[in-house]
Amino acid sequence: MPRTDAPASAVNLCLAADLANVRLARLVSVAVGRLHGIDGPMLDDVRLAVGEACGRAVLIHNDNALPAPVVIDIDGSAEEFSVTVTSQEPVDVEQRRLEVRGSRVEVTANGGLAIPETFALLGGLADEVDVRSDASGTTVQMRWRLPPPAD
Amino acid sequence: MPRTDAPASAVNLCLAADLANVRLARLVSVAVGRLHGIDGPMLDDVRLAVGEACGRAVLIHNDNALPAPVVIDIDGSAEEFSVTVTSQEPVDVEQRRLEVRGSRVEVTANGGLAIPETFALLGGLADEVDVRSDASGTTVQMRWRLPPPAD
Amino acid sequence: MDLSLSTRSQDDFEVIEVSGEIDVYTAPRLREALVELVSKGHHNLIVDVERVEFLDSTGLGVLVGGLKRVRSHDGSLDIVCTHDRLLKIFRITGLTKVFGIFDSVDAAVASH
């Protein structure tokens, strides 16, 4: 069968900014993670990290009345599994802050958004977390290194 | 909380044309269907119909070596639940056929693609099935009428 | 849930117990299993789908393909299925007229 250019498991999910949809993002990430052989505690980490990042994105869209969907990109190779959550709030990097549920969120020097609890948790769940913000939105990329397959 | 313009449950899923991903499309449609209060045999119908339509789309992408993803749009209101599967094969409506796994597929007068088994099944599963093809691809839209909520 | 297959003999029949999901992705494995049984000279098959969670038209196609194969050896392929969820799919596609569909392996065996 001819292989396509896109990686086998590349999945892209666009969700209306509804809190009920955060569960869908978890569900899909876990299902794709399983296709990559992830299970046990690492799968729990993926589930929670994606829930955190998406919950954050949906709250931001709601609080800023953004009609755009929250976008989740799931990708993987033999070595790595990654989930990227993109929210489309225009970050005023000058002002370096954004309201999320009334609590202040700091924009860090490199343009990242910091919501202390969310990112503390993400840092403990994914092997790497990369947050970037600019005038068009914020992406939170989480990566997990996959163990070499046992044989 | 301010409501966004997009409907609450609008979900859009783009899947690399990999047969393993067809399960994801089923999983997501069923999860969104549940959010709309669908259960029992109707949920089984949604699961199977989406699997059929996506399986068909993925096979077509594979057999024609199309790198584009298969796109699934899931939407609902109080009255209706709908899933639309878009494959991006350029249909040569003049020639009125397309190869799918070696079997000939007829393009019907109104531009629809007919794969007898798939569409026989879809017709028995969804309340309405609408298939449209043009030079940019084919959409299969399946709709279910929702029963009025019991109270 | 993935597809899993197990095969055993009962009287003159080979019983293939399928569990999990038979779909466009997993159906080729069922096809291989059926082809292998037939090529080993087993022409009376019973496919037990009681523990199948999901069955799509590709799965049906593989079952029909198996039936054609055993028939060309004057054999049989019966289905064991009681769940409405699955029976409905055989009904919609008209395959209830093509397969013998039974409540149990014993009933399928007894029918011959």
Added chain:
Amino acid sequence: MDLSLSTRSQDDFEVIEVSGEIDVYTAPRLREALVELVSKGHHNLIVDVERVEFLDSTGLGVLVGGLKRVRSHDGSLDIVCTHDRLLKIFRITGLTKVFGIFDSVDAAVASH
């Protein structure tokens, strides 16, 4: 799976048994339940999360919020949890130092 809550009294404690998923969507219902108990004068709470499938930081926030509320009445909020999956989340966020976390409701009651 959705969130479900049930409350019962044991000795001087109100035990809230939570099952399902406590996430950004469902956590407000847990918050309401805790607020209501406190406003009815129950200041010694035990939240049993043994049957919780999933807990996110919003859920943790609601538990911390509950703890702050009962403490302002010299009360307590203990957690019953034995699953590593959930304990890990309390550990990562440093909340194992904030909550009393026990193996059973009886152990939580006995600790006072």
